[in-house]
Amino acid sequence: MDEKKTDQAIRLFEALEGVDPELLARSEKEKKIIPFRRYVRAAAMFLAVIAVGGLGIYTVRNAGQKAANESAMYSAQDNMAKKSISGNAGASSGKGVSNGNAAGSYAEQSADEAADWANAEAAYAEERATGAMEAEMNGLREEGEAYSDTAASAIDSRNANEADSASKEKQALSWKEYAWSGDFFKNVTGTQGVSEKSDADALLNAFEGKGMEVELDGGNAVKIADPYVAAQLYTLINALQLESCSAETAAQKKGSGESILLSIYAAEDGADEASGAQNEEKSGAGEASGALNTGEIETFLLEGKVLTKNGSEIYLILDEFYDFDILKNTLEEMIGEQ
Amino acid sequence: MKDTEILDLYFDRDEQAIVQTQSKYGSYCFSIAFHILHDQEDSDECVNDTWMRAWNSIPPSRPEHLNIFLGTITRNLSFDRWKRKKAQKRGSGEMELELEELAECIPSNSNTEEQVEAAELQRLINEFLKTLPEKECNLFLRRYWYAEEYGEIAKRYGVKLNSVKTSLFRTRGKLKAFLESQGIVI
Numbered sequence: 001m002d003e004k005k006t007d008q009a010i011r012l013f014e015a016l017e018g019v020d021p022e023l024l025a026r027s028e029k030e031k032k033i034i035p036f037r038r039y040v041r042a043a044a045m046f047l048a049v050i051a052v053g054g055l056g057i058y059t060v061r062n063a064g065q066k067a068a069n070e071s072a073m074y075s076a077q078d079n080m081a082k083k084s085i086s087g088n089a090g091a092s093s094g095k096g097v098s099n100g101n102a103a104g105s106y107a108e109q110s111a112d113e114a115a116d117w118a119n120a121e122a123a124y125a126e127e128r129a130t131g132a133m134e135a136e137m138n139g140l141r142e143e144g145e146a147y148s149d150t151a152a153s154a155i156d157s158r159n160a161n162e163a164d165s166a167s168k169e170k171q172a173l174s175w176k177e178y179a180w181s182g183d184f185f186k187n188v189t190g191t192q193g194v195s196e197k198s199d200a201d202a203l204l205n206a207f208e209g210k211g212m213e214v215e216l217d218g219g220n221a222v223k224i225a226d227p228y229v230a231a232q233l234y235t236l237i238n239a240l241q242l243e244s245c246s247a248e249t250a251a252q253k254k255g256s257g258e259s260i261l262l263s264i265y266a267a268e269d270g271a272d273e274a275s276g277a278q279n280e281e282k283s284g285a286g287e288a289s290g291a292l293n294t295g296e297i298e299t300f301l302l303e304g305k306v307l308t309k310n311g312s313e314i315y316l317i318l319d320e321f322y323d324f325d326i327l328k329n330t331l332e333e334m335i336g337e338q
Numbered sequence: 339m340k341d342t343e344i345l346d347l348y349f350d351r352d353e354q355a356i357v358q359t360q361s362k363y364g365s366y367c368f369s370i371a372f373h374i375l376h377d378q379e380d381s382d383e384c385v386n387d388t389w390m391r392a393w394n395s396i397p398p399s400r401p402e403h404l405n406i407f408l409g410t411i412t413r414n415l416s417f418d419r420w421k422r423k424k425a426q427k428r429g430s431g432e433m434e435l436e437l438e439e440l441a442e443c444i445p446s447n448s449n450t451e452e453q454v455e456a457a458e459l460q461r462l463i464n465e466f467l468k469t470l471p472e473k474e475c476n477l478f479l480r481r482y483w484y485a486e487e488y489g490e491i492a493k494r495y496g497v498k499l500n501s502v503k504t505s506l507f508r509t510r511g512k513l514k515a516f517l518e519s520q521g522i523v524i
Contacts, residue, residue, distance in 0.1 A: 024479060
């Protein structure tokens with residue numbers, strides 16, 4: 001580095017002396033940057049624990065309630081049984097209010113008739129009581145069944161959602177695994193990356209002979225045509241919910257002459273329905289190939305890079321990034337892979 | 339001991355202030371010095387000079403962030419010593435590497451003689467840093483303020499080495515673009 005550059009760099013280094021202390025204090029905290037994927041996994045586990053815990057508490061409470069109700073029921077029955085026994089006996093002994101009164105009101109009749117009336121009274125009372133208890137039991141049973149049904153449907157619904165999410169996650173993982181595995185880049189470049197900067201020829205050579213269409217755009221761009229890869233990449237872009245930017249910004253980036261364009265062509269609409277159907281079958285997600293419509297422009301911002309979807313093309317604009325290792329690392333960082 | 343209590347000792351001109359400062363921030367300041375100088379003896383000297391400078395400036399200063407205040411003094415002393423050693427063709431290459439990286443941020447129009455004032459440059463850099471996401475800003479500061487190595491930064495934040503390099507590469511580009519947009523000359 002020449003002396004002038006060194007002096008300028010020194011000036012920059014010294015100028016950092018005046019950095020806001022708040023920013024410096026913030027950097028002191030050893031905040032572990034949790035990768036997105038691990039964050040999602042941790043959040044999902046936390047929610048699952050909460051859900052299971054809540055369900056467990058609900059189940060235990062409900063079981064306790066039921067047990068208490070049944071216990072009350074049995075003790076009530078027991079009491080009624082005792083009452084009926086004592087009622088029969090109470091006709092003569094006077095125990096129990098109604099039985100005592102009944103016995104008392106028939107005091108003038110013969111002892112046998114009084115006993116008979118008392119027994120009938122007691123039996124009727126018992127029947128009434130039994131009937132009431134039965135009604136109560138029925139009511140409780142229905143209520144319990146209603147609770148069970150609600151809980152069961154809630155569990156079923158939760159299981160269905162979990163299965164759906166798991167299925168989707170599995171799909172997303174498989175796309176990620178393909179798109180961002182070493183094989184993808186290896187298939188594309190034949191190497192782990194291209195290290196030469198500002199050498200479009202090197203990139204051209206890297207892509208050629210890999211069974212993909214290669215074309216230069218503005219002298220410093222490489223396009224790759226692979227409908228299947230395009231569909232997967234587009235689906236991944238959607239899954240990542242990348243921030244969009246304006247078409248003007250995308251156009252500016254594209255036409256700056258300083259950026260390299262990495263374009264991935266999807267199968268053109270109507271041009272090859274067979275391959276389109278094949279893509280759909282392969283990717284297992286109809287939205288992937290179906291979402292690429294000719295004439296439609298959609299732009300995504302990828303950490304300062306711009307992905308523009310224009311009809312059947314997806315442009316990945318790299319700001320002076322000729323090293324695909326850096327691209328791969330950037331994307332891995334985004335999707336939280338370790 | 340809390341920073342407020344240490345500062346009270348400075349204000350009371352109690353020499354215990356130095357003892358407590360050394361105890362609490364000795365290794366912190368040494369770390370900053372060593373990252374720049376890569377020499378134990380020189381780093382120790384810079385740290386001792388830091389206590390003297392702090393004693394002379396507190397009061398009237400009463401810094402809100404005592405650690406940053408001390409770290410800044412250490413950083414300046416260490417870098418001055420590094421420049422002297424460099425002029426004498428001594429010293430190791432880590433600082434050279436950081437300066438090479440910072441050289442990437444120099445605007446392309448920095449060929450005229452008219453340079454931006456140091457205070458203005460500081461203001462602009464602060465303005466730039468506040469536009470950065472927290473993560474990027476932290477990585478940038480750990481590298482170019484604290485002069486930490488990539489591995490240390492990666493370990494601090496639990497990220498991959500390549501992620502640190504990638505982030506710094508991008509941030510340097512952004513800084514260059516920002517300085518160019520401001521039309522300044524370094």
